[in-house]
Amino acid sequence: MRRFVVTLSLGLILASAGTAFAQNGTPHNVILFVPDGLRGRIVTTETAPAMAAVRDTGVNFRNSHSLFPTFTTANASAMATGHYLGDTGDFSNTIYTGYPVAPADGTVTPFLEVDPVILDADEHFGGDYLNAETILKMARAKGFSTAALGKLGPTLIFDHTDKTGADGLHSIVIDDATGGKNGVPLSDETKAALAKAGLPLATSARGDNGKAGDARTPGTVVANTAQQAYFADVAARVVLPMFKARNKPFVLVFWSRDPDGSQHNNGDSLNTVTPGINGPTSLAGIKNADNNLAQLRKALDDLSLAASTNIIIASDHGFSTISKQSKTSPAAKISYDDTPTDFLPMGFLAIDLARALDLPLFDPNDKNARVAGTAHPKAGNGLLGQDPAKPDLVVATNGGSDLLYLPNRDKKLAQRAIKALLEQDYVSGLFVDDKLGRFPGTLPMSQVGLKGSAVTPSPSIVVNFRSYVEGCDVPTNCSVEVADTVLRQGQGMHGSFGRGDTLNFMAAIGPDFKAGYTDPLPVSNADIGMTITQLLGLRPAGAGGLTGRVMSEALPNGVIPGAADGTIVSQPAANGLRTVLKFQRVLSQRYFDVAGFPGRTVGLDADAGKQTAGK
Secondary structure (H helix, E strand, O other): OOOEEEEEEEOOOOOOOOOOOOHHHOOOEEEEEEEOOOEOOOOOOOOOHHHHHHHHHOEEEOOEEOOOOOOHHHHHHHHHHOEOHHHHOOOOOEOOOOOOEHHHOOEOOOEOOOHHHHHHHHHHOOOOOOOOOOHHHHHHHOOOEEEEEEOOOHHHHOOOOOOOOOOOOOOEEEEOOOOOOOOOOOOHHHHHHHHHOOOOOOOOOOHHHHOOOOOOOOOEOOOOHHHHHHHHHHHHHHHHHHHHHHOOOEEEEEEEOOOHHHHHHEOOOOOOOOOHHHOHHHHHHHHHHHHHHHHHHHHHHHOOOHHHEEEEEEOOOOOEEEEOEOOOOOHHHOOEOOEOOOEOOOOHHHHHHHHHHOOOEEEOOOOOEEEOOOOOOOOOOEEEOOOOOOOOEEEEOOOOEEEEEOOOOOHHHHHHHHHHHHOOOOEEEEEEOHHHOOOOOOEEHHHHOOOOOOOOOOOOEEEEEOEEEOOOOOHHHOEEEEOOOOOOOOOEEOOOOOHHHHOEOEEEEOOOOOOOEEEOOOEEHHHHHHHHHHHHOOOOOOOOOOEOOOOHHHOOOOOOOOEEEEEEEEOOOOOOOOOEEEEEEEOOEEEEEEEEOOOOEOOEOOOOOHHHHOO
16 A cells, blocks of 8 residues: 655746856856744835845745755755755754764754854864755855855854864854854954954853743844844944955855744743734834944945945844644643743643653763652753663754654654554654655655755654644734743744745845846745855855755746646554645655644644545
């Protein structure tokens, strides 16, 4: 019997033309501006006028996609390399490494948004944990000027294997850690330019924007203005003038922590899902990022660089408001000092699985201490088994989805875990490592680009959490999702397979892009990396075949390929649940819209997959 069904319906077929290249054999400059966590439909002339102007006068990638799991470092790896996550191995912000990571206090489940953790993973996994060349590494090797500025973690990913940064031959990397012991060293040239501009050699702190609050105290009510003003000043007053003086092509990545940081920590909606991430703090975060873009564009004009510079705007993922409610979770019925009554605690998935599987639970973020009674794992991660040094199951907690690892590849344990997960109302869709076999109610990880040439350990099961709409009439602007996180109900998170999280914002403008063009075809963050390599004439040599495509339809006289829609439906579980995946296709490239159990995922209604399943 077939385990799942695939259907394809022919979509838009468009004519093709030639491919566009930079004129005179000299590549134009590229700025990749990443407004972290910007939702695809939230940009208007009121909320973000600078980004709206790029979208409306340049290319509007209206059908854009974040890669699932919809987390920051995962999608940074796709933008930086052009590869899907099955190749990069950056499956989420928190992964299981299979070894104790010293800079992360010895845990086997480190958070990757920390420079020393990334560098330690590089060292352990053969010098490059992504196992793929990044666009900045390729560009500087070809003689381009290169720089990455902004949020800690994803910024370094764009040139993480360059360990020195000590002279003009290296990428300029300036993030939260710059000026401290963990920061990438600055060249003498950069230090002198910063001093001349009157800017400090150390990055400004986030201040009140970094305050997340707790169950009784609201989080921040201010955007990340001070820190990002520093990054924007460095870009506009130091890096761009320096690159102009060098008189050669450049690539600049500017990774704006806002609106992500302000949406995560917002204090507008403590313990209630409305207004959630649509309150004044989150909107201020969007405007803050927009102001940074406006400053960069003005600097390009002032330096006479605008005509020779392409600007690509791409957020890493969309965003949702957090729900902490479940009627089925045993963890929600336990009383915790730091969790409101009947709310899901941090680490609820690890707690529920430990109970269902009758296995002891240990905390990898607390020296592998036993978790029992009314305690929960400090960071949500869990080691299940008799010996935490040799766990049977590992839970890597992330937010709108979690990763499960079975180090022993125990198929019977996988089956038991899947059965337990299918009983929880907060679960909406399961993806299982192909090597473990097929299980009713689930789909193989290979169907969503999670099986490739990765050198990091591959998850055994990826758990997507339930999402729904509340608070406005634009579903992707008002997505709410159950999230396994220390943050509170009413604050913001991402990571799910709902369209609120997979629909990111994307636009482009410049000499190598069409003007006033709305692109109807699906595009993804992996396409960003591949398109930049095309624009710069680079030739990636990274391992693995899970790559994006060049967005040729957005280039003048570029090829406009055809597109199709598709649906994949799993066989039903014993309780009737099916994981349904809806995607679009351009040539052989798949773009994942939504997935989950019908009626439990934003963009996937209760009837999704029924017609297909019946064939």
